[in-house]
Amino acid sequence: KEIYDKKEKMERIALMGGTFDPIHHGHLVIAEQIRCEYHLDKVVFIPAGIPPHKSNLQVADAKHRYFMTLLATVTNPYFEVSKIEIEDDQVSYTIHTIKKLKKIYPENTELYFITGADAICDLDTWKDVKELLHLCNFIAATRPGLESPLIDEKIEELQSKYEAKIRKMDVPALAISSTDIRRRRKAGQSIKYLVPEPVEYYIYKNGLYR
Ligand code: ATP
Ligand code: MG
Secondary structure (H helix, E strand, C coil), X not given: CHHHHHHHCCCEEEEEEXXXXXXXXXXXXXXXXHHHHCCCCEEEEEECCECCXXXXXXXXXXXXXXXXXXXXXXXXXXXXXXXXXXXXXXXXXXHHXXXXXXXXXXXXXXXXXXXXXXXHHCHHHCCXXXXXXXXXXXXXXXXXXXXXXXXXXXXXXXXXXXCCCEEEECCCCCCCCHHHHHHHHHCCCCCECCECHHHXXXXXXXXXXX
């Protein structure tokens, strides 16, 4: 009976893709807020191997981005990190990742995908976006720099174009970005408290973003 119950229990799993170059408190806050609001069983962080929109820019080694993501999430029992994209030598398209994960998770798993509002604004350029929107429930977290009415407008446009529901969630505003952290490091400015402390020290130890 117990085994039967376990098998039947539907899990709600959220995936959060990103370059995480480096992971920062903005990522962690939205993941945790959405996890609580949607009663998710776990959030899986998926560092991109070769990010489609950034492949021509300089991105830190996947190994470093993976380790930093592990360090940042280790104290949250509901957070996990997946190697699925960094172990692949192809460009990381979310649609491919989700299809692979769907085969691994039990069939009744309810999948969510967490993004920031800026990602919603260029969702139209993602591979097989229509199918993607139907494979998982998208939740877009607000992000400073993007006005809420603008996000609503974009969401409405996508919803009618792809006949898919996208949810928006207001999270405590954190105007933190990886770009700004890398810029600060280059300029010799402090990054303290923008990233979790172990990530900060990992960056120093490995001489990243100098
Ligand atoms: P970069 O500046 O290099 O693009 P980033 O800070 O945007 O880095 P990504 O790894 O590109 O981080 O983002 C992964 C996901 O997290 C994206 O969906 C992005 O919108 C979201 N995100 C990142 N930072 C924030 C933030 N401060 N608030 C809300 N969402 C965020
Ligand atoms: Mg980004």
